[in-house]
Amino acid sequence: MVVNEWDQLKLHLQEWVEECRPISAAGKVAEYIPELSKARQDMLGIHLRDPRGQSISSGEARTGFTMQSISKVFTLILALMDHGESAVFSKVGMEPTGDQFNSIMKLELAQPAIPFNPLINAGAIVVSSMIKGENAEAKSARILSFFRELAGNPGLDYDLQVYRSESETGHLNRSMAYFLLDKGILGCGVEEVLDIYFRHCSIQVCCEDLARMALVLAFDGTDPTTGKTLIPRRYVQIAKTFMVTCGMYNGSGEFAIGAGLPAKSGVSGGILTLVPGRYGIGVVGPALNPKGNSIAGVQLIERLSRTFDWSLF
Structure with missing residues (x-):
């Protein structure tokens, strides 16, 4: 020091x-x-x-x-802990995009159609679909528990008003998720993965x-x-x-x-x-x-x- x-x-x-x-x-x-x-x-x-x-x-x-995109760092880590590098990076890339975080343009241009990295919205949606759990509720509970442990704060919880606001207005994220589902990239359904994604972004x-x-x-x-x-x-x-x-x-x-x-x-x-x-x-x-x-x-x-x-x- x-x-x-x-x-x-x-x-x-x-x-x-x-x-x-x-x-x-x-x-x-x-x-x-x-x-x-x-x-x-x-x-x-x-x-x-x-x-x-x-x-x-x-x-x-x-x-x-709320954490918003900061949460993406830790859902990536949890997905890696769940599946390992090979599985995660078969679904999401490792490169910067130079585009806005919510851009959909390069999804269609990329071959195969995987997001460029796990910290843009499309990549984080894919990563969210890879968290282990029986359903959206179980996966979200694992994410929240992991975040609480890392923060040393068992009181961490969702801001439900922000969660609802994101869910009601997240049309572009839904567009990305449907595109990813069509290309076989998502590990679960659109509404399930978006519920997981909106929840971890809304952790206060x-x-x-x-x-x-x-x-x-x-x-x-x-x-x-x-x-x-x-x-x-x-x-x-x-x-x-x-x-x-x-x-x-x-x-x-x-x-x-x-x-x-x-x-x-x-x-x-x-x-x-x-x-x-x-x-x-x-x-x-x-x-x-x-x-x-x-x-x-x-x-x-x-x-x-x-x-x-x-x-x-």
Whole structure:
């Protein structure tokens, strides 16, 4: 650890949050899921956690929000734990797309018609269909239990209003799912897989929950506060690689240059990121840039990474 780094974080984090907060005015809160449009434009919060159990919070770090696409990292890991690499990657690819996260265009162009990666919507829908369980309810229960264990929070649950909002307006996701079903890519029916998908996207967390989940990834699948291995190291390697190449949608390259950290964003404004072997970090800022990432959250993470030289590159 850099000398006095933790002390500097404690001393200056609130100042940096307040410096980045005004950038939210240049973004836009997601509206295509109606419930998300109710979030406060200028909200910005962050929580950092280290392996000794120490933590630092600033801003609206305790405010709840839904995971949205951040959940895709962990459903991918669960599918890998259920089936292994060969089975999962016979149904979903490993490459960035350069397109919007909800684009349907390349599904038809790809041969065979599998999604480019598991962090875009089409790929995450396929991954959701691969979670083991007798039905949608059983599969969703396994996902929620896994997330609770990673976050160290048995109280994690769904935001049912967001879930219903997504389910009622998710027409493009249904289009993708029907296309994937037609091509023999889905492992279950359309309504079953979408129920699973909408539910894990609507799991409510706060920045502390994301930071604890990120800390497990930062330590290669082991929770350093308990010493318990929760994820095989190989699957963490896969997940972190996708986070670098695809985790910030078609802004992933820009984020890799600006911050140089594995990260996954969601359209609720959440960002999960980590400094390998050191910190788990959760951020929320609902105002999004044109790529669908928290505009102030990205700025804050880049500020921290450059100040403390966290970039992997």
